[in-house]
Amino acid sequence: MSTDIPLLRAAALTRRFGGLTAVDKVSLDIHLGEIHAIIGTNGAGKSTLVNMLSGELAASEGALRLRGLDITGWSQVRRARAGIGRSYQRTTIFPGFSLFENCRLAAQAAAQRPWRLWEPATGCRHSADTARRALEEAGLHERGHLLAGAVSHGQQRQLEIAMCLATDPTVLLLDEPLAGMGAEETERMLSLLERLRPGRAMVLVEHDMEAVFRVADRVTVMVNGQVIATGHPEDIRSNAAVKSAYLGDHDAAH
Amino acid sequence: MTRTSHTLPPPPALRAWALPSALPLLALAALLAAPLALTPYLSDLVQKIVIFSVFALSLGLLVGTAGLVSLGHAAFFGIGAYVTALASSDTGPGSIAVLLPLAMLGAGAYALFVGALSLRTKGVYFIMVTLAFAQMAYFIFHDTHFAGGSDGMFLAYRPALAISGVTLVDLELPLHRYYLAAGALGATYALLAALQRSRFGHALAGIRANEQRMRAAGFNTYAYKLAAFVLAAMLAGLAGFLMASKDGAVNPELLSWHESGALLMMIILGGLGSLRGAVLGTCVFILLKEALSSEAIFGALAGRWQLTLGLTMIAFVALMPKGLAGLHTQWQQRRKENQHEH
Numbered sequence: 282m283s284t285d286i287p288l289l290r291a292a293a294l295t296r297r298f299g300g301l302t303a304v305d306k307v308s309l310d311i312h313l314g315e316i317h318a319i320i321g322t323n324g325a326g327k328s329t330l331v332n333m334l335s336g337e338l339a340a341s342e343g344a345l346r347l348r349g350l351d352i353t354g355w356s357q358v359r360r361a362r363a364g365i366g367r368s369y370q371r372t373t374i375f376p377g378f379s380l381f382e383n384c385r386l387a388a389q390a391a392a393q394r395p396w397r398l399w400e401p402a403t404g405c406r407h408s409a410d411t412a413r414r415a416l417e418e419a420g421l422h423e424r425g426h427l428l429a430g431a432v433s434h435g436q437q438r439q440l441e442i443a444m445c446l447a448t449d450p451t452v453l454l455l456d457e458p459l460a461g462m463g464a465e466e467t468e469r470m471l472s473l474l475e476r477l478r479p480g481r482a483m484v485l486v487e488h489d490m491e492a493v494f495r496v497a498d499r500v501t502v503m504v505n506g507q508v509i510a511t512g513h514p515e516d517i518r519s520n521a522a523v524k525s526a527y528l529g530d531h532d533a534a535h
Numbered sequence: 536m537t538r539t540s541h542t543l544p545p546p547p548a549l550r551a552w553a554l555p556s557a558l559p560l561l562a563l564a565a566l567l568a569a570p571l572a573l574t575p576y577l578s579d580l581v582q583k584i585v586i587f588s589v590f591a592l593s594l595g596l597l598v599g600t601a602g603l604v605s606l607g608h609a610a611f612f613g614i615g616a617y618v619t620a621l622a623s624s625d626t627g628p629g630s631i632a633v634l635l636p637l638a639m640l641g642a643g644a645y646a647l648f649v650g651a652l653s654l655r656t657k658g659v660y661f662i663m664v665t666l667a668f669a670q671m672a673y674f675i676f677h678d679t680h681f682a683g684g685s686d687g688m689f690l691a692y693r694p695a696l697a698i699s700g701v702t703l704v705d706l707e708l709p710l711h712r713y714y715l716a717a718g719a720l721g722a723t724y725a726l727l728a729a730l731q732r733s734r735f736g737h738a739l740a741g742i743r744a745n746e747q748r749m750r751a752a753g754f755n756t757y758a759y760k761l762a763a764f765v766l767a768a769m770l771a772g773l774a775g776f777l778m779a780s781k782d783g784a785v786n787p788e789l790l791s792w793h794e795s796g797a798l799l800m801m802i803i804l805g806g807l808g809s810l811r812g813a814v815l816g817t818c819v820f821i822l823l824k825e826a827l828s829s830e831a832i833f834g835a836l837a838g839r840w841q842l843t844l845g846l847t848m849i850a851f852v853a854l855m856p857k858g859l860a861g862l863h864t865q866w867q868q869r870r871k872e873n874q875h876e877h
Contacts, residue, residue, distance in 0.1 A: 358750055374748065376744070378744065402732060
């Protein structure tokens with residue numbers, strides 16, 4: 282399923298905050314058609330890494346390449362328009378707008394030439410169609426008219442993914458999409474991720490180990506800002522370093 | 536209308552109150568017909584309301600639509616007025632076709648500079664930085680002599696518009712001033728109504744709701760905010776031009792932060808994010824101020840109009856959290872709640 286050339290390649294990405302090295306020489310290859318999970322204890326640097334991939338945080342050192350193109354110095358906006366979309370750990374939506382308008386506005390980002398800015402927003406067929414498709418992919422097409430602030434937490438998380446899809450990304454950075462979800466909602470989200478896999482590359486930061494090992498094609502384990510292991514889920518499960526550093530207490534609980 | 540349980544509710548289209556959507560047009564018609572009935576004093580008062588409405592609408596674009604609370608908006612109003620006065624000649628009336636765009640461009644140019652710097656900050660810092668830049672402009676006009684210092688300056692001739700020798704508009708005539716201001720308000724209102732419906736307006740609303748998400752979707756939010764800031768300043772410059780033409784004089788107080796603060800009160804009173812709210816709030820604020828400072832109505836208390844106006848504002852905001860424009864929905868909500876209780 283995976284191709285040999287990685288879609289997104291991080292080479293020794295490093296981020297320092299004063300004396301603290303939050304992300305320490307992290308190298309990652311993200312392939313098309315794969316869900317690449319990043320796991321690690323709290324404070325391992327997962328969210329910092331996602332923010333560096335999305336462009337919200339600049340790298341102190343290292344390089345990031347998208348399809349071989351050096352994008353290390355690119356702003357978040359430029360990366361987003363090049364196809365790197367993201368969701369946030371804390372739900373980041375427009376609560377006062379309908380689900381449809383949430384997605385339509387995200388889709389509008391595709392056409393921002395100044396002379397088009399005066400066109401009526403709701404008259405744009407492209408952004409309306411894209412929004413409808415994104416809602417449908419995320420399983421929200423029947424709820425498009427509802428206010429985003431008024432739907433359930435699980436649906437807001439789905440909306441967050443739908444808004445991301447509305448920008449038509451090839452790389453999806455998902456920061457804890459399952460946070461705070463019930464069993465049924467988790468199930469729905471996981472099948473959504475499975476459906477989205479073809480044609481896209483996904484980075485999944487998640488705490489729910491069971492979920493990670495169910496959907497991930499590759500797993501990277503971070504401890505104290507460093508990658509201690511990366512590989513297929515079954516290899517990670519049997520990796521001694523991972524066991525002692527991270528999964529140890531988990532296994533004991535099983 | 537009888538309310539019995541077996542009759543179906545009327546379809547939404549009929550149930551909805553049709554008047555509000557026609558309200559701005561009705562108001563414009565009344566505005567255009569008003570000079571027939573107005574005394575010179577009232578005509579001047581209405582003109583003041585009209586000019587401040589343009590000014591308030593421009594701040595509403597920043598605060599209500601884009602979510603940028605500026606406490607220095609009067610600077611652009613004052614610059615528009617000063618550009619008009621400084622570019623007018625002493626030998627004959629200056630052309631509206633030159634002075635009006637010049638006033639708007641002057642305000643816009645300063646806004647490009649102020650916005651480029653201040654939009655790097657957020658929230659309370661943005662408020663303070665816009666205030667600082669406005670005070671800077673205020674003191675430049677107040678403490679230097681090129682524009683008359685603290686006394687300000689007069690326009691020897693009010694602007695006029697002539698095409699091949701035929702004077703079409705002469706702002707020395709009160710009626711011409713009145714209609715130019717009314718036309719400017721109509722045009723500003725129509726422009727901002729179109730903006731709110733446009734892709735630009737929706738993007739600004741998105742930035743107000745959640746800037747982080749807008750950036751993640753690929754919007755250069757800084758550029759959007761700067762464009763809104765400059766556009767709002769240009770409209771404030773238009774109001775400044777009208778003010779200078781109305782009074783035939785300018786002074787530094789046009790740029791003072793009192794003016795910016797009063798303007799914020801007008802749009803909050805009217806209801807943030809609503810165009811008709813901005814106009815309504817301006818009307819009520821100016822009429823209140825006029826009434827509260829009138830000795831004929833309030834006697835000795837008229838000298839303390841700041842106090843009474845302040846208390847009235849507090850009462851208004853406490854009773855109408857959504858502003859005057861939101862009263863309609865506020866009442867509907869209350870009625871619905873009452874129905875639930877019974």
